[in-house]
Every structure is written in C-alpha cells, then in structure tokens.
Amino acid sequence: MTAPLWKGALLSGLSIALGLAGGYWYAQQRMDGMPRASVEPGPTPAEREALYWYDPMYPQQKFDKPGRSPFMDMELVPRYADEGSDTDTATISIDSGLSQNLGLRLAPVTRGRLDSSLEVTGVLAFNERDVAVVQARSAGFVERVYARAPGDVLPADAALADLLIPEWAAAQEEFLALKRTGDEVLLAAARQRLRLAGMPQALIRRVERSGKPQAVLTLTSPIGGVLQELDVRTGMTVAAGDTLARINGLGSVWLTLAVPEAEAGATAPGQAVEARLPALPAEVLTGSVDTILPEVDRESRTLRVRVELPNPDGRLRPGMTAHVRLSGATQESALWVPSEAIIRTGRRALVMLAENGGRYRPVEVRLGAENAGRTVIRQGLEEGQQVVASGQFLLDSEASLKGIGTAAAEALVKQAPVELHEAEGQVMAINNAGVSLAHGPFKTLGMPGMTMTFPLADPALMVGVKVGDRVRVAVRQSDAGLVIERLEKLGGQP
Template sequence: MNTLVKTTLAVLLLLGVAAAGYWFGIHAGPAAKEPATAPVARKVLYYRNPMGLPDTSPQPKKDAMGMDYVPVYEGDAEPNGQFGISLDKVQKLGVKSEAAAMRELDTALRVTGRIEVDERRTYTIAPKFEGWVEHLYANTTGQAVGKGQPLFDVYSPELVSAQREHALAQQGLASMQDADDAAKKSMQQLVTASAARLKNWDIAPSPQPADETAGHSTPRDKAVQGDGGQGDEREKQSSISARPHVTFRSPVSGIVLDKKAIQGMRFSAGEPLYQIADLASVWVIADVPEQDIGQVRPGSRVQVGVDAWPGRSFDGKVAFVYPTLDNATRTVPVRMEIANPHGLLKPAMFARARIETGASGKVLAVPASAVIDSGNRQVVLVRLAEGRFEPRTVTTGKRGDDYIQIESGIAEGEQVVTAANFLLDSESNLKAALGGMDEHAGHAATPTATTAAGRPAPAQPVSVGHQASGTLDAINGDGTVSVTHGPIGSLGWPGMTMDFALANPSLVAGIKPGSAISFELVERKPGEYVITRLQAQHEGH
C-alpha cells in the first residue's frame, strides 16, 4: 500500500513539473527573444516638406500650417530627381554652396564705344578776309598750344586799306575841333563805320589818342578772343599808319587737330587754316542695343576703361541719349562725358563703358556661378543635406555683377551649389541614365537583339558622357567655344571644328585660346551637345 501511494505521488509530481516547464516556456520565450529582434535606429538624412513642396531642412521644423516635416532616413528610396554622392567624393570635387538670399542687385549695362572730341570745345581759325600767310608759329598737326599763343602772321592788302581808312577818319575827327556839330557828327559816323568793318573781321581798331578826342564818343574795342587776335603793339595815331601784319592767336588751350596753313600760301576769306580742340573733356559715343536703351538715363554714372591703361577706370556721366536708332545694327547712340585733365584719353580710342542703371529693391538672388544655362533652360543644384542634391529648373530675372535674380524655382534660405556644380550635374545625368538602363532591363517583353547564329547579341554599353580631346580655338562672345577636336568614336564623328555650348562659363576660366584640351560632351536633347567638363592638357600628361 505504501509503495503504491509513493508511486502515485511521484507521477503527479513529475506531471506538475512538466506542466510548469511548459507554461514557463510559452510565456518566457518571447521575452528572451525580444532583445535580438529590437529595431536598429536609422540615420536621418534630412527633413522634407510634408506637402511635397521643394523645401527641405537639416533640422526638424514645422511648415506654415504647423505640420511637422517628414524625416527621410538613410536607405530610403530617393525621390525623383534627387541624387546622392559620397562625402569623400564631394570633398574631392570641391563642392561649395551658398544660401539664396534677398539682395539689392547693383545692375549695370556694359557697352563698347569710342573716344571722340567734345564738339563744344572745337575751334576753327578762319580769317574773314583774304591775304597771305607770312609766318607760322604752330607748324605741326598734333602740336599742343596754350590760350593766347601765336599761331601765324598774315598780310592782307584789303586789311591794310581798311586800317588806313579808319586811321584817316580818326585823324580827320581830331582835326575838326573847331568845326560845327554837323561836320563833327558826319566825321564821327565815318570813324564808327570803319571801326565796325575792322571789328567784323575780328580785328581790333586802333584807339584815338586821349588828348585829341576829349569830349567825343569813340569806339575802343578790345581784341577778340575768337578766331583771331592782334599781336602787334598798338601804334599811336599821330600820323596816318596801318599795321601791315596781323598775328592770329589760339583762342583756347588744346592741340592742333588740323593745319592747312602753309608759310607763303594765299588764303581766301573764310578758308579754315587751323582747327584746335580742347581735350580737357572728351566724349564717349557708345551704341546701346535697342532692348537695353530703356535702362539708360541722362545723368547716370559711367566708368570707362581703355586698353592703353589696363586696370584703370575713368569716371563720367551719361550726357545725352540720341533720338535716332541705327536700322542696320538696331542700336541707339549714347553720349557720355568724361573728364580728361591729363590728356590720357585720345580721340578714336576704343573704350569699354559700364553704365550704372541703379538698384530696384531687394530680390531673391543666387551667385551667378550657381546657374547652369543649357540654352533652353536654367538649372541650379540645391544642396538638401550632406552628399544629397537636387537639380531645379529656375526662372532668372535681372543680372548683377556677381548675382542673378531668381523669380521661381527655389526658396529663400535654400543652399545652392556654387562650385563644381557642372560636375555634379554630369553625375546627376549619369545616375538618371543608369536608372533608365535598369528600368529597360526590367521589361521582360522587350525583344533582345540576336546574332546571325540565333544567340543573344552582347549588350552595348550606354555612354552618357562622350570623351574627346582637341584644341580650344576661341571663346565666343555668346558664351560658346570653338573647338577643333579629333575623332569621337562613341558618336561616330570624324575630326572637325565645331562650336559647343558650355554647362557653365567657369569651365574655361584660366584657359587661353590655342591650348590643348580634353573635354566631355553630354547630349542634353536630340542634336544638342553641351560641354560639361573641360581642362587644359599639360606636357607630360
């Protein structure tokens, strides 16, 4: 009996232990496995706008409606148009960025022109009587002369006769001290008429002696400082005499632009013998394109540069906008006045003028190097986070010296790439092309090319960038370059000379025409090829 009880108790104890073990196995198992299946924290790359707008932030924030920005984790699928590059490659490319900000653009208009003589400072020496040139003091074209300096002596029988008539009239008036008033008045009229004749010739008549003309109104004309003047000492009129020679003097300080006078020559009345210009102030005549003429206003400040004085600018202002348009060039002449006290600016010099058109308030702007102009659109690369970028098509507005207005496409505060952006753009195009290849390979219905033996033909590699080398012939004014290249096998092109657009003007910075270069072409649209990489080839490479 005791043995049976003991056996029963042992069986029950074993069953209880087994049940307890089963129960603990069910309830304790998940708890033991829980540490091994805990999710690993993922790295947040950046935060994107919850409404899908083109706005990102490296830090958590809320939008205008109070909604939290959505985190984008490492490893998530890249949104359309975005691409990533390793931080090591970003550093090697020398990528730099700057925030888009509101700025006042100091816009300016750059035009070319020519130095010309100020027409208001040009003087012509043309005697109003005929005669002969007896002696020249200024006898070379281009000679500098001062105001009042003798230019030439002339002899004129007609002038001598007029002077004698005036002298006789003066002597007659002086001898009629005891005559009646009517006779004196008649003689005085003769003196006045002869003096007026000389004055009309720009010759000062000889004055009457003060002791002989007391109580009479007589002309005392000063020497005219226009086209000619008197050079001899005034003679006393005690006897009938005339000055046989007259000296013409320069009316202004300047240079002799034209000299037709020759010693001993005979000249006619009104014949121009000298042309003298004062170059203390000169004009710059520039041709402004029709579409830009609305920005030019009289009084606008101007800086002018010439090749003769590199690195130096001459200040002036816009004096006049001509009312006519050149139908052939579609340009309007604009006249600018430039001070030239030292005579450094010479007539007919080629000039480059910068006309300030003024600022028009603050606008959203980015550095000019950030905009990639493909010809049919303008693109900037937005830096979303470290190593992540997104190309954006933007609409540009006014252009300043260093910045460009952005009318749409990006928001204030977004970082745009300012250096090595063309390399990133090439990387973006490459990734897009590889993505297209993967998508093409995923379509099972696409037929596969076969050889004549019925086997699948080897896949042809798709080339996004076409490598070439050649010579940089010229950098054109429209932003393109002229290149003579060798055969390009990936395109099937033979060697030839062509013009290409640049993804960014900084590609040719520091490279002179005539240099051997290597470059990469990308087809932006059918038939349009753009250079995305260009560098000079050095000896030994």
C-alpha cells in the same frame, strides 16, 4: 641521430599533444557549464547589381566592368540598379569623399539688397562741342607760318601764321585821313567799314593808336587745345572764307559707351556713371549720361551713349579705354544666387539643389536681373536653400543619365509658364523656313547678337513685314530651338 636522442624527442612531442588536448577538453567543459548567449548571425548584405561603371568627370560614357577611367585616370564608379526611385529619377547621391574630388562648392540662396547696374566698355574722345575754326576773313597771301604742326597742344592766342591783306591797307588809309579831320561822325562810319571788311577789333584799335596802316594780320588760336588741322604754307594765296586751322579744346572730353541694344530701355540721360581707366588705376571718375545717340551700331548691335568728363589737368587723353559702371534701380529685397550656379541648357535655366545626405537635385528656375556676379531668382528656390556653385555641370550630366530631360523634366516645363525672351533686329530674309534676323542680344537667354533664322509660331506674324524692316521679336524655347511667338514692326529704320 642516436637511439636515445630519438626516443627523447618522441616523448616530448607526445607530451605536448596530450597537453593541448587536455586544455581544449577542460575549456570545453567550462563553457558547457556556463549559460550561453543567444547570438544569431547577422544578415548577409544582398549582392547589389551594378548596371554599369562610369567616370564622374565624364559621366556620359558607360563601361561594362570596373577599372580606371581612360579620361581622368581615376577609379570608375558603379551605377547600381537600386539607386534612385521612380518618383525622383533626377536626384543623385554622392559621398563626401567623391564630392571633394569633384570640387563641389555650395552657396546659399540669399535674400537682400541688390543694386541694378550695367558694366560696359568706353573710349575717350574729343569733345566735339569745344572746337575753334580759324578762317581767312579776306583774300591775301601767307607771309609766314609759325613752327606749328597738327597734334601740337597750344595755349590760347598762340600765333599760327601771318597774312598780308592788300585791300585792308587802302581802307585803313582812308580811316586815318578821316581821323585827322576830327569829324567824329565820319570817323565812326569809317570804323564801321573796317569791321565790315573783316578786320578784328584789336587790329582796328592798333591802327588807331599807331596812326599807321596794319596790312599784316597774325592768325592766332582762339582757344587752348590740340591743333587738329593747319592748312597754310608760306607764299600761298588764300581766299576769303578758307579754313586755315582747326583747334579742339581739352577742358573736357567725351566718354563714349557701347551699351547692348537690349539694355537701351534701362539707360536714360542723367544716369550716374563710374569709370575706371587702366592708365589711372587708382582713380574713379564720376559723371552722368549726357546724350544717348539715336542710332544703333549695325555690326555690334550696341547703342552709343555719351558722358562728358571734366579734364582740367589734361590727363584724360582721347583714345584711352575705360571700364564703366552704369548705376540703375536698387531692389531692396531680391532673392539671388551666384551667377556661376546657373546652368543654361538653351531651353531652360537649372540649378543643382543640395539636400540632406549628400543628395543633389536639379531644379528649374526663372531668372531675373544679373549684376556683379549675382542673378535674381524669380521662381524655383527659397531663401536659405543651398545650391552647387562649382562642379554643378558634372552633377547635371550625371542627372541627365538618370532621367532629367525625359518625362520628369518635360512635366516641369509644362507646369511652368511659358517665358518669352525679347530682342530687336532687322529682317534679312523671309523664306519657307521662317525669317532670318540680324538681332541684338537676348539678355535673358545670355545669347549675343547674331544673324540666324527663326521658325514662326504663326505665319500670319509676317503680314506687312518685308526685308529691311526693323522689328521687335519675342521668342520661346522649344525642342526645335527658338520659335518666334510675337513680332512687332518698329517705326524707325536703321
């Protein structure tokens, strides 16, 4: 670079520097001449202490540093030492964004009409009251069997077989001889002897009209229906009283229901029934409880209930299954929540109550009847409150980390009255551990029927009870599981 160019560049740089310095000085002087606002720096947020990090979808696992969860591939969430309070350790707070990620859905606590009903399964069966049996009235021989087979649907008076009955021929000859004499008294006596020999009235009239013996009897179906049995073959010999055929009518069918043993007290003859068949999805069949059978199935612990349904067109076929609704009493003013909002821990029932500010608190509730996805709340909630209906199990796990189930939860349990749950069963064994029962479902616990051993609150409960006895028990929940508080021996045996 030449000397003149170098000197020019140096002069330009000095001019720019002097201009910047002068501008800064002028601005400083302007600010010194103006009144200044008294601005104090805001407080610096205290450093929050993180106790650990966790995955909201798997809160029981704790991590000692932030990062991504190995379970759900999401950012771990910190648990801070200043969250919560000593008086409400079970309450948790979740921001709106995380609530959406967890899929939380709220439902109101509602008061209103609740229909009490029971939904069970059923199977169509033949009406065993609509049965006709065909028997041989006298000894004879099978001359012909018509083209019939078990399973065929027959009309009334359908021919089944021809029987040759030799002894009828002699009695008919005597009857025709008396008829030729014209003695009405003797003729009436002879006609009576034919009836006592087993001849149908139609056959006697045919002999009287034709004037010829009729030793061959055609057996026919007395009613229309399904041919269940046909025990005749051409040439075979039959004796008086032998059953040759059995026909089951189809004018009506039985719908047999399997009602849980715990619901036996809520089922009564005349109770309205609605049935839907997969084979007839567009139709609702209505009827009423006809008979409640006296015996409980030992394996399924269910009561058999029978409903008779008309079948004029023959579309209802035995063996078809049905989904059945048994209508019960209606509660006009019941407090209820969606059944999916209930958390059953085995010791108590909880719901996650939604409060202001994204706070959620587990509340113990006492349950009533359940129907159509709704559960009655007898104690613990008020109308208008909001409960978590989806995602509540994640919140319950989180609340457990913060203290639910410890001293606070135990205090709730002690304050609430002891709730007993009843079922019937059979004594299978008695030992030092307690009593082994094959019991039906504990409906208020949502517990199905099974065989298990229960400890006794008082060994004196087993006085007079032996293996094989039918009993009704009332159990309570404890830290050790279900304990029998009451035991009553039932009169009937299975």
